[in-house]
Amino acid sequence: MHEVSKSPPVDLASGNLPIVILISGRGSNMHAIAERAAQGTLPVDVRAVISDKADAPGLAIAASIQIPTRALSPRDFPDRASYDVALAKLVAGFEPKLVVLAGFMRILSPSFIATFADRILNIHPSLLPLYRGLHTHRRCLEAGDQVHGASVHFVTEELDGGPLVIQAQLKIRPDDSETTLSARVQPLEHRIYS
Numbered sequence: 370m371h372e373v374s375k376s377p378p379v380d381l382a383s384g385n386l387p388i389v390i391l392i393s394g395r396g397s398n399m400h401a402i403a404e405r406a407a408q409g410t411l412p413v414d415v416r417a418v419i420s421d422k423a424d425a426p427g428l429a430i431a432a433s434i435q436i437p438t439r440a441l442s443p444r445d446f447p448d449r450a451s452y453d454v455a456l457a458k459l460v461a462g463f464e465p466k467l468v469v470l471a472g473f474m475r476i477l478s479p480s481f482i483a484t485f486a487d488r489i490l491n492i493h494p495s496l497l498p499l500y501r502g503l504h505t506h507r508r509c510l511e512a513g514d515q516v517h518g519a520s521v522h523f524v525t526e527e528l529d530g531g532p533l534v535i536q537a538q539l540k541i542r543p544d545d546s547e548t549t550l551s552a553r554v555q556p557l558e559h560r561i562y563s
């Protein structure tokens with residue numbers, strides 16, 4: 370277990386861990402986490418779901434299950450630094466103990482990461498340290514790998530390079546395509562992230 374050093378210890382016995390989830394798209398990982406929270410099998414309180422895209426399908430899903438949603442568009446800011454300052458302020462307003470990146474497809478600036486140091490988790494569709502960045506399913510097929518999977522890790526300034534929390538893997542089938550592999554990895558993601 371990674372020790373959280375820069376924020377007060379969380380006493381789970383006295384309540385659920387407040388989290389904010391950041392998404393950019395479909396939001397299936399967010400939904401898996403929110404469902405388990407609603408079932409009472411994951412001791413978190415999803416305070417808000419925030420997206421950089423106002424039309425992210427995951428925002429509508431979150432709203433439909435009564436989770437507060439916000440959209441913050443990078444187009445309304447002159448540069449990445451000012452966007453990330455606004456994003457950090459928006460997130461901090463919900464007072465999360467943990468910031469959960471679930472398909473949030475922007476690289477966060479060092480200042481955002483420092484604001485929530487050791488308190489940001491990400492899910493990545495590969496067996497890190499393999500295939501940081503994009504197109505992970507395609508790249509592992511091109512490499513002729515035998516196994517593939519997903520990783521949950523703490524976020525540091527190093528892209529997809531922070532300490533690992535949990536991984537899940539599957540065997541690649543000879544007839545797997547980028548599409549089938551993505552579809553087979555997704556349920557693993559939902560299981561390990563929630």
Ligand code: GAR
Nearest residue numbers: 394395396397398471472492493494
């Ligand atoms: C997930 O597969 C996640 O691993 C990936 O985006 C997808 C989001 O799906 N994240 C990254 O690639 C981050 N580098 P979802 O919106 O259905 O949860």
